[in-house]
Amino acid sequence: MADMKLYCMGESGNAYKCALPLELSGLNWEPVWVDFFNGETRSPEFRKDISVMGEVPVLVHEDVKLTQSGVIQSYISELTGKYEGETAQEKREVLRWVLWDNHKMSSMAGVTRFLMNFLPEDKRPQEVIGFNQGRLKAAYAVLDAALEGRDWLVGNGPTHADFSCCGYLFYPENFGFDRNEWVNINRWLGNIEALEGYKAPYDLMPRSAA
């Protein structure tokens, strides 16, 4: 049995932000599939026993239970010393990108992908989708500019800044992102894919039924 359980489902980019560094760091973990699409995370039992916020991912390790991908990432660094940046300045930069991603990119990407792929076609709010895609484009532009001439967002190797920002960008479902339109983002995603042990989201976490 694995030491650590990550409650998740393959569709969650926020879960992927944790599953990927868990896997790459060599920690002994396993995914526990959560039936998000049938409301499991919003049930009273899940809120009481697993997460008051009603969200995945949730990491359980001995008597520690954590939610929010950025907190789980930080805990992975506590255990392994990896992916958090080397200096005080780098650590602040990593946190900066994790927060920026949560605020400006993943939050929008997750919702927009959901609206465009997991809602029935006649229920998709087109004005919301268009508005979100405009905001996402601005976010991609910031990310692409920051990666100009750089292999990684912070320092000389992968950190949680990278794992956070890439969270939704490897998914096959269309939400308006095409990596070929962004030279620096595309190259940087290639760097992540080239890491030893890299796996795509649906190879790392169980997918929900269509």
Next chain:
Amino acid sequence: MADMKLYCMGESGNAYKCALPLELSGLNWEPVWVDFFNGETRSPEFRKDISVMGEVPVLVHEDVKLTQSGVIQSYISELTGKYEGETAQEKREVLRWVLWDNHKMSSMAGVTRFLMNFLPEDKRPQEVIGFNQGRLKAAYAVLDAALEGRDWLVGNGPTHADFSCCGYLFYPENFGFDRNEWVNINRWLGNIEALEGYKAPYDLMPRSAA
């Protein structure tokens, strides 16, 4: 002259999340007004000299320059030892709420308040506003439930969890939030207002012209 400069404008709830703990902690700081509404933060000069993300707030202290409110909050704790939680578990809880707020609440509240108050009436996308308000209501419900029987989100005193989550909730402009509808949130906002030295957003940072 103050030791620390916070580039901001009164309308920014993200800036308020930093201005409030700067003020309450007794640090020697001053606000530097940024002309956000005329595009200063999106100018090439601002992106080059102040913030590649094109955002406020930005904190400048000696040779340290920081963006993202959660990073600035963390730096305030580095300097003062305040507001970050006492134990490892509390520190994770503080980060958890800061991330949740950035992901689920402030990001939505900031955009929605902008659309409803700072855009011309005939340019306001009603479907987006309605959709966002639905998501915000779910966020207020999570926050209100977490504050049941508690004076503060984490531990027994104010932390950045509180300063982050309250960031937009003290503003007078309507964006669909009414503190009187949420018993626990209302009481908790009263606790924050009762802190020695508390100031409302527009009393702490210069307001832009209407």
